[in-house]
Amino acid sequence: MKYLEEFQNPDLAVRLLDDIRATVTRPWALMEVCGGQTHSIIRHGIDQLLPEQIELIHGPGCPVCVTPLEVIDKALEIASRPDVVFCSFGDMLRVPGSGRDLFRVxxxxxxxxxxxxxxxxxxxxREHPDKEVVFFGIGFETTAPPNAMAVHQAARLGIRNFSMLVSHxxxxxxxxxxxxxxxxxxxxxxxxxHVCSVMGTGEYPELAERFEVPIVVTGFEPLDILEGVRRAVRMLERGEPGVENAYPRAVRPEGNPAARAMLADVFEVTDxxxxxxxxxxxxxxxLAERxxxxxxxxxxxxxxIDTREPAECRSGEVLQGLLKPHQCEAFGTTCTPRTPLxxxxxSSEGACAAYYLYRRLGGTPATVEATPVG
Incomplete structure (x- = not known):
């Protein structure tokens, strides 16, 4: 509760907003990478509190959302087999495949x-040696270490009826x-x-230098996000690309060495x-060859697998930051949490879910007031 109270303090939010307003002199577009950050932004109306020169673009930071349709359909095929116990986190059960989802299976x-x-x-x-138990391993760098550990343990213990459908x-x-x-x-x-808490910040300086952009490592509470915006705007106004860590309470430059070692042992990079x-x-x-x-x-x-995306679904444009969810013609009409396209x-981190939950058509908050956070 201590951190929740400190990082949702409305007085501090006002001070950060005043600093941002005093700094910005021209339009800037900032992309938050993580869907958890998107939900915090929309829930607290942060994008509406910022100066009009600053636009927040929602990025492809929801691992459930970017899991390819072909992999979803493969999961549905495997889960339908009578000898299989198919295990997944709950947010994957409603994700639509070409014609059904895991709930329907x-x-x-x-x-x-x-x-x-x-x-x-x-x-x-281990409890059901007569069954094939499959775990649906999806996610960014945050969920990859425990998934790698599960495979490592299966190999160490000789549990041969366990496997993982990987889409990291x-x-x-x-x-x-x-x-x-x-x-x-x-x-x-x-x-x-959270990604940087595992992997560190070592991969970002080269990207910042090559594309001449600021990259600010940011947390998920309202003040975390405002501090990230403040730092990014200052760097932009000075014309200084680079990497700054605005989340030092969780992120070290080297990340988590033990987690990274486990990833290097179990996984290999692929397209x-x-x-x-x-x-x-x-x-x-x-999974690595061994x-x-x-x-x-x-x-x-x-x-x-024959995959078919609904023609009216524009989630790909949302994931690329080219479209806000409420700008899709299907949003809130033919596409809802009960009938998702x-x-x-x-997804609990999906941008469309955030807009549907906290802000309906036209950009007006539905369940919260556009007041300072807290």
């Missing part, structure tokens, strides 16, 4: 279970792809603090498709 008799850790799935594999993605290559896009209008980035965006070189992880027997995609030989409407 479970309703049709599939053994689909919500777990809170990949080690829960490993425990199920990495943040730095996504930033690079955004900056290389001909439609890019991002002037600075608010980098995800990865991002839903609504396309393939980004070197942007993902897959752990390939635990790769569910390899074990179950799922191939020939894309993952951005049902």
């Amino acid at each position: 479970r309703a049709a008799g599939g053994d689909v279970r919500v777990v809170y850790s990949p080690l829960d799935a490993l425990r199920l594999a 993605v990495r943040v730095p290559p996504a930033i690079e792809a955004i900056m290389q896009s001909p439609d890019c209008r991002v002037d600075a980035f608010l980098a995800a603090g 990865r498709a991002w839903r609504g965006i396309g393939t980004i070189p070197g942007s993902g992880w897959r 752990y390939r027997e635990f790769d569910a995609e390899h074990r179950f030989s799922v191939a020939g 894309g993952a951005t409407m049902v």
